[in-house]
Structures are given as structure tokens and as C-alpha cells.
Amino acid sequence: xxxxxxxxxxxxxxxxxxxxxxxxxxxxxxxxxxxxxxxxxxxxxxxxxxxxxxxxxxxxxxxxxxxxxxxxxxxxxxxxxxxxxxxxxxxxxxxxxxxxxxxxxxxxxxxx
Amino acid sequence: xxxxxxxxxxxxxxxxxxxxxxxxxxxxxxxxxxxxxxxxxxxxxxxxxxxxxxxxxxxxxxxxxxxxxxxxxxxxxxxxxxxxxxxxxxxxxxxxxxxxxxxxxxxxxxxxxx
Numbered sequence: 001x002x003x004x005x006x007x008x009x010x011x012x013x014x015x016x017x018x019x020x021x022x023x024x025x026x027x028x029x030x031x032x033x034x035x036x037x038x039x040x041x042x043x044x045x046x047x048x049x050x051x052x053x054x055x056x057x058x059x060x061x062x063x064x065x066x067x068x069x070x071x072x073x074x075x076x077x078x079x080x081x082x083x084x085x086x087x088x089x090x091x092x093x094x095x096x097x098x099x100x101x102x103x104x105x106x107x108x109x110x111x112x
Numbered sequence: 113x114x115x116x117x118x119x120x121x122x123x124x125x126x127x128x129x130x131x132x133x134x135x136x137x138x139x140x141x142x143x144x145x146x147x148x149x150x151x152x153x154x155x156x157x158x159x160x161x162x163x164x165x166x167x168x169x170x171x172x173x174x175x176x177x178x179x180x181x182x183x184x185x186x187x188x189x190x191x192x193x194x195x196x197x198x199x200x201x202x203x204x205x206x207x208x209x210x211x212x213x214x215x216x217x218x219x220x221x222x223x224x225x226x
Contacts, residue, residue, distance in 0.1 A: 031212040042118075042203060042218040050212045058213070088155060097209050098145035098164060103157035 002027045006091050006104035013085075013111050021076045021107045023091035032074035033092040033101065036060060043090060049074055078109065085111045114139050114206050116217035124223050125194045132179070133189040133220045135204030141165075146187040147205040148178065150198075151219070157203075163187055191222075199224045 004025045013019045025032065031050050035043040045058030049068040063082025068074055074093075078085045088108050092101040115138040125131040137146065148160040163171045163178045171178040179188040191198055204217040 033214060035216070040221075043216040045213070045215060048212060048214070056213070059215075090155075090157065092157070092214070094212065094214070097207050097212050098162075100147060100159040100162060101157075101205075101214055102159075106155045108155075 004091060004093055004102055004104035006089075006107050008107060009105065011107055011109045013109070015111055016080045018080060019078050019085075019109065021078070021089055021091075021109070023074045023076065023104060024072055025074075025093045025102075026072060027093055027095070027102060028071070029093035029095050029102070030071070031094045031097075032068070033094075034058075034064070034066065034074070034076045035090045035092065037088040037090060037106075039088075046076065046089075085109060114144075114208065114213070114215045116204050116206055116215055118204055118217035118220050120220045121218075122221040122223070124225060125191075125198075127196060127224055127226050128193055130190060130192045131194055131222060133191070133202050133204075133222070135187045135189065135217060137185050137187065137204070137206050139185075139206065139208065141208045143209040145207045145209070146178070146180070147207070147214075148176070148187075148189045149203045149205060149216075151201040151203065153200070160202075161189070194222075194224045196224050196226060198222060 033048040034046040047066040049055035065077045091104040094101040146163045150158040177190045207214045
């Protein structure tokens with residue numbers, strides 16, 4: 001089955017630790033995205049990547065980092081510089097600009 | 113820069129009635145795409161409908177239709193014959209043709225009452 005896999009579904013970390021969220025897709029899509037969603041809020045774009053080895057900052061990139069070494073993978077690292085990292089993180093991919101994005105199931109990160 | 117505005121934080125609708133969710137956008141691009149997504153309480157994002165800026169006809173997908181008014185820069189979603197399973201958060205989104213950036217509005221929570 002083609003799709004996007006995010007892991008883990010739930011993640012707990014201590015304050016001050018970096019944590020990496022995984023996102024893998026087998027849809028052969030060029031573009032991949034990371035969004036953050038706070039309770040009852042909309043999706044805010046963190047980073048996106050149009051091709052391998054290239055990515056752009058979204059609206060809230062501070063405190064986050066990404067890499068795109070392979071077409072299938074777009075991991076997101078939440079660094080200790082992110083002031084309030086507890087949130088729901090969604091990864092997505094799309095084939096062409098004006099086509100729908102496909103989403104993973106999300107990772108709920110809790111920092112204690 | 114793209115901006116999506118959804119002004120209705122929450123709405124209640126009676127089962128079997130229609131509901132209209134508002135979405136306005138701001139862009140300097142002539143060509144762009146507009147999307148609506150549904151997010152149930154489980155958190156998954158479900159694609160509902162797409163409208164291209166040059167499409168002359170309003171998009172429809174089953175019980176979903178998009179009321180596209182280009183001059184007003186609005187792309188309202190109409191859900192006909194509401195069902196209990198339509199209770200969810202709904203997001204409007206926009207992308208530009210030469211940029212893969214995909215931006216979302218703040219969302220509208222719809223609650224369908226029996």
C-alpha cells in the first residue's frame with residue numbers, strides 16, 4: 001500500500017533534549033512537508049522540500065531542523081531551542097503543486 | 113505571500129441540513145489551487161475537494177461543493193445533507209503553481225446535531 005508513515009505515534013521527551021520525528025513516503029512524490037498543530041488550531045508550516053537535498057523554511061521554522069537526503073524520507077528534528085515543542089506534528093507529501101497533499105497519521109510530541 | 117482566512121471558529125448544523133464554511137484568501141498570483149480538508153477527532157487529514165483558479169466550473173465531489181468567487185477571493189465549502197460523521201474540523205488551503213508551498217487556514221469546527 002502506498003502512503004506516508006510517521007513514527008512514532010506518541011513521543012515523550014524531557015525538556016532540553018533534541019528529538020527526531022520520522023516521515024517516510026512510498027508515493028514517489030517530489031515534495032514533502034512538516035506542519036505543527038496545537039489543540040484546536042490550524043496547521044502551521046515548519047519546513048517543506050521540493051526536491052532531494054533542498055528545503056525551505058515555512059512560517060515557524062525556528063527551533064526545528066530537517067534534512068532531505070532521500071526522496072522517500074524527510075525527518076524533522078525538534079531542538080532544545082524550540083520554546084514550546086509539545087504539539088501534534090503532521091507530515092505530508094504531494095506530487096505536483098496543484099494536486100492534493102497526502103498526510104501521515106501524525107506524531108503527538110509531549111515534552112515534560 | 114499567501115494568506116488564508118477562515119472566520120468561523122465553530123458551527124452547529126442539524127442533521128440532513130446543508131452548511132457553508134467560509135474561506136477567503138489573499139494572493140498576488142494569477143494561478144493557484146484551493147483545497148479543503150477534513151480532520152476528524154482522530155487527527156488524520158482527509159482531502160475533500162480541489163478548485164483551480166482557472167477552472168470555470170465550481171468543483172463538486174459527492175455531497176461537497178466549492179462555491180468559488182474569484183473576484184471576491186473566496187472559496188466556500190458547502191456540505192449538503194449533513195451526517196453525524198461530518199462532525200470534524202475543516203481546513204481551507206492554498207498552493208501556488210510555481211511553488212510547492214501549501215498554506216492552511218485556522219479551520220472551522222463543525223458539529224452535526226441529531
